[in-house]
Amino acid sequence: MDEIKSAMLERISRNEEAVKNHERRIQIQEEKNEGTSRMTVIVEMLVEQNKEREARQKEQDEKQNAQMDRFSNTLENMNTNLTNLNSGYNDLSQRVGNIENGKWDWNDILKKVATSVIGGLLLAALIIYFKLS
CATH class of the missing domain: 1.20.5 (Single alpha-helices involved in coiled-coils or other helix-helix interfaces)
Incomplete structure (x- = not known):
């Protein structure tokens, strides 16, 4: 045992x-x-x-x-x-x-100035003629 x-x-x-x-x-x-x-x-x-x-x-x-x-x-x-x-x-x-x-084109400038001046004078003449002022 x-x-x-x-x-x-x-x-x-x-x-x-x-x-x-x-x-x-x-x-x-x-x-x-x-x-x-x-x-x-x-x-x-x-x-x-x-x-x-x-x-x-x-x-x-x-x-x-x-x-x-x-x-x-x-x-x-x-x-x-x-x-x-x-x-x-x-x-x-x-x-x-x-x-x-x-390089100015003087002919073109003169044409423009002349046209403007003539147009202005024509307009002034018409105003005076018709006595619009």
């Missing part, structure tokens, strides 16, 4: 040792599970933050694109205005050059 008792005690002590090892392993696994749970929560929070950040970034990008479109239109309008200004300057420069070079 002593042998049975000692064998039982030995088996019980081995089982208790195995239970202690299992308890230690379970405790380690529980700590790992808690860490995993915390990491899962953190990852989910990061995903949500990234979605919000992407939405804000998209909104900023759209605003910036609209501003760039307006800026592009402004530059195109400035280019058009400068082109028109250059064209007007070239035309004016040509006219001033004609005046400075003495």
